[in-house]
Amino acid sequence: MAKLEVEIEEIGEVSVQEALSLGLTAGDLLRMYRKLVELRLFENRVEQLYLYEARIQGTAHLYTGEEAIAVGVARAIEGFGYIVSHHRGHGHALAMGIPPKEVMAELFGKETGVVKGLGGSMHVAIDPKRGALWASAIVGSGIPIAAGAALALRYRGERGVVVGFFSDGAANTGAFHEGLNLASFWKLPVIFACENNQWGMSMPARKSVTCGRVAYRAAAYGMPGVIVDGNDVLSVYKATKEAADRALRGGGPTLIEFITYRLKGHGVYDKATYRPKGEVEEWEKRDPLPRFERKLIEAGITTEDRLKEIRDEVAREIEEAVKFAEESEVLRFDQLWEVIYA
Amino acid sequence: MSSGEERILTYAEAIREGLRQEMQRDQSVILMVEDIGAYGGAFKVTKGLLEEFGPERVRDTPISEIAIVGAAIGAAIMGLRPVAEIMYMDFLPIATEQLVIQAAKMRFSSGGKLKIPLVVRTQYSLGRAHAAQHSNFFPVWYMNVPGLKVVAPSTPYDAKGLIISSIRDDNPVLFIECAVLYYGVKGPVPEESYEIPIGVADVKRKGSDVTVVAVSRLVHEALKAAEELEKKGISVEVIDPRTLNPLDRKTIVESVKKTGRAIVAADDCKTGGVTAELAATIVEGAFDYLDAPVVRVASPDMPIPFSPSLENQYMRWAKDIVEAVESIV
Ligand SMILES: Cc1ncc(C[n+]2csc(CCOP(=O)(O)OP(=O)(O)O)c2C)c(N)n1
Ligand SMILES: [Mg+2]
Numbered sequence: 086m087a088k089l090e091v092e093i094e095e096i097g098e099v100s101v102q103e104a105l106s107l108g109l110t111a112g113d114l115l116r117m118y119r120k121l122v123e124l125r126l127f128e129n130r131v132e133q134l135y136l137y138e139a140r141i142q143g144t145a146h147l148y149t150g151e152e153a154i155a156v157g158v159a160r161a162i163e164g165f166g167y168i169v170s171h172h173r174g175h176g177h178a179l180a181m182g183i184p185p186k187e188v189m190a191e192l193f194g195k196e197t198g199v200v201k202g203l204g205g206s207m208h209v210a211i212d213p214k215r216g217a218l219w220a221s222a223i224v225g226s227g228i229p230i231a232a233g234a235a236l237a238l239r240y241r242g243e244r245g246v247v248v249g250f251f252s253d254g255a256a257n258t259g260a261f262h263e264g265l266n267l268a269s270f271w272k273l274p275v276i277f278a279c280e281n282n283q284w285g286m287s288m289p290a291r292k293s294v295t296c297g298r299v300a301y302r303a304a305a306y307g308m309p310g311v312i313v314d315g316n317d318v319l320s321v322y323k324a325t326k327e328a329a330d331r332a333l334r335g336g337g338p339t340l341i342e343f344i345t346y347r348l349k350g351h352g353v354y355d356k357a358t359y360r361p362k363g364e365v366e367e368w369e370k371r372d373p374l375p376r377f378e379r380k381l382i383e384a385g386i387t388t389e390d391r392l393k394e395i396r397d398e399v400a401r402e403i404e405e406a407v408k409f410a411e412e413s414e415v416l417r418f419d420q421l422w423e424v425i426y427a
Numbered sequence: 428m429s430s431g432e433e434r435i436l437t438y439a440e441a442i443r444e445g446l447r448q449e450m451q452r453d454q455s456v457i458l459m460v461e462d463i464g465a466y467g468g469a470f471k472v473t474k475g476l477l478e479e480f481g482p483e484r485v486r487d488t489p490i491s492e493i494a495i496v497g498a499a500i501g502a503a504i505m506g507l508r509p510v511a512e513i514m515y516m517d518f519l520p521i522a523t524e525q526l527v528i529q530a531a532k533m534r535f536s537s538g539g540k541l542k543i544p545l546v547v548r549t550q551y552s553l554g555r556a557h558a559a560q561h562s563n564f565f566p567v568w569y570m571n572v573p574g575l576k577v578v579a580p581s582t583p584y585d586a587k588g589l590i591i592s593s594i595r596d597d598n599p600v601l602f603i604e605c606a607v608l609y610y611g612v613k614g615p616v617p618e619e620s621y622e623i624p625i626g627v628a629d630v631k632r633k634g635s636d637v638t639v640v641a642v643s644r645l646v647h648e649a650l651k652a653a654e655e656l657e658k659k660g661i662s663v664e665v666i667d668p669r670t671l672n673p674l675d676r677k678t679i680v681e682s683v684k685k686t687g688r689a690i691v692a693a694d695d696c697k698t699g700g701v702t703a704e705l706a707a708t709i710v711e712g713a714f715d716y717l718d719a720p721v722v723r724v725a726s727p728d729m730p731i732p733f734s735p736s737l738e739n740q741y742m743r744w745a746k747d748i749v750e751a752v753e754s755i756v
Pocket of ligand 2: 253
């Protein structure tokens with residue numbers, strides 16, 4: 086009987102020592118910590134603004150718990166990488182360097198927002214000059230688009246990679262399967278970054294991903310599959326760097342499954358009562374922020390006091406972002422006619 | 428219309444020439460087509476382009492409509508000018524989400540940050556005995572989408588000029604060809620490159636008694652009908668919108684104001700069809716000038732039958748247009 090070989094690389098926790106050997110400096114590590122904090126505090130503030138202050142309308146899908154992925158990926162592709170984001174994209178936007186005030190103003194629907202208040206929460210990670218190409222709110226649809234962006238890089242002979250973000254639920258769409266196959270067919274410099282946060286709304290990944298692991302599907306499309314501790318920012322960095330190096334060498338696409346957890350409900354208003362008792366608490370023990378703090382302190386990179394200073398600084402920045410968003414104006418309706426066609 | 432040009436090309440050759448000239452002019456133009464390799468494209472419209480431009484620019488694809496359009500979008504937002512081909516319009520619904528919910532919204536939802544210079548070429552095969560899943564013309568599904576342009580040329584001259592302007596356009600364009608016209612219609616086509624502006628209708632024949640607004644294949648039926656009606660002393664003006672979104676309402680309305688009578692004709696089904704939009708345009712813009720009701724010549728509201736004689740009865744022809752005109756003059 087013929088057999089499909091499924092060879093999966095697994096990347097577990099990466100030590101500070103190893104990270105330094107991979108080319109990150111102590112300064113880089115602190116900047117990554119600062120980003121993690123920015124993503125976390127931003128989402129905490131957004132949750133408040135929705136639930137307790139009712140200052141934002143519509144919906145928002147919080148990235149809480151998944152921060153290590155966006156931050157690790159963004160650092161690994163800095164200077165030559167692009168991303169395609171999705172409905173849970175606040176973290177992607179911030180990690181790619183879009184200022185918190187622009188992201189916040191977008192959530193408020195203001196003209197100073199990343200996309201002028203026309204996109205809202207599900208379309209904040211769109212700023213091509215910072216490498217954020219597009220954010221699809223249709224699950225899975227960004228995957229072939231990421232492949233196409235990579236085709237443009239390859240075609241022009243530019244040194245670059247595209248990271249297409251999606252989560253476990255998206256791995257069951259047709260766009261995923263067609264997109265991966267086409268990317269492999271053309272050997273494109275693209276990284277398919279699955280943020281397996283264990284849930285697709287109320288559907289558990291352990292049920293919907295019928296072959297057990299999203300990464301196994303890489304074998305079906307002739308590309309390497311990698312499973313990574315997605316709550317360790319340094320593992321994320323390492324795995325992404327490996328995949329990016331391969332892509333830059335002309336080795337084609339990689340599917341990385343980052344194992345993580347959606348610490349909040351699907352959207353801000355979802356109480357997520359469908360989750361088994363104790364699951365959240367279990368994953369809180371693996372929360373990427375305290376984990377990274379411990380590692381940095383234990384490795385002697387920094388002190389608790391310095392980390393606290395960073396957290397306070399970021400908290401002030403987020404407050405300023407809220408103020409900026411609040412004080413900004415909404416686009417005039419007649420201005421909308423100008424942005425339908427180029 | 429073109430002047431006294433000698434060169435006569437088929438509709439397929441005209442499109443091919445437009446594609447080739449744009450590819451020669453602009454390195455950023457690439458094609459993505461199923462079966463372009465050994466096969467030369469299902470209708471040979473792209474024949475010879477692989478040999479001329481190589482496999483990096485003329486890309487053979489797997490049967491993955493979502494990924495073809497998706498990848499073309501990704502390449503477009505990165506600055507290429509991809510032309511993706513969907514072999515039959517019947518297969519476009521598979522990739523419609525990419526075209527309609529992704530490409531068409533990108534300019535707007537990015538607050539004007541993105542440009543999407545994308546062309547999706549497709550064709551409808553009504554009249555080729557291809558049955559209900561290989562014959563459909565569905566333009567209204569796409570006309571109803573702000574952010575997308577929809578083009579449907581009827582002559583070789585228009586097809587060449589419009590494929591060139593579609594490629595140069597910075598917006599997503601759905602370019603709908605008609606398969607029976609590929610080798611069934613010939614006409615003068617200048618050798619040099621030229622653009623036809625998207626959003627400008629063409630008066631294919633001047634007349635004074637009645638306006639016939641016809642789309643794609645039915646433009647030719649309308650012209651035949653006009654000849655026949657002329658013999659009966661009825662002067663017919665034939666207007667080809669050429670592009671369905673934007674639609675040149677002004678040219679249509681002005682003509683009806685002059686003639687006072689209108690027939691609208693297209694190869695899609697009647698209910699919610701192109702003819703509904705054309706009739707509404709006339710009623711909105713020229714109601715006071717109308718001397719008779721606007722009559723629609725459209726496909727019946729049924730799936731397309733295979734049996735050639737049944738398909739023939741399903742389709743609209745010059746005689747149907749003649750009948751419609753005679754019913755209101
Ligand atoms: C094609 C499509 N189907 C359904 C939805 C509604 N929806 C939005 S997010 C979501 C869950 C997606 O799960 P997953 O891909 O795991 O992403 P996550 O929310 O976990 O980040 C669903 C069902 C959608 N936006 N698009
Ligand atoms: Mg998920």
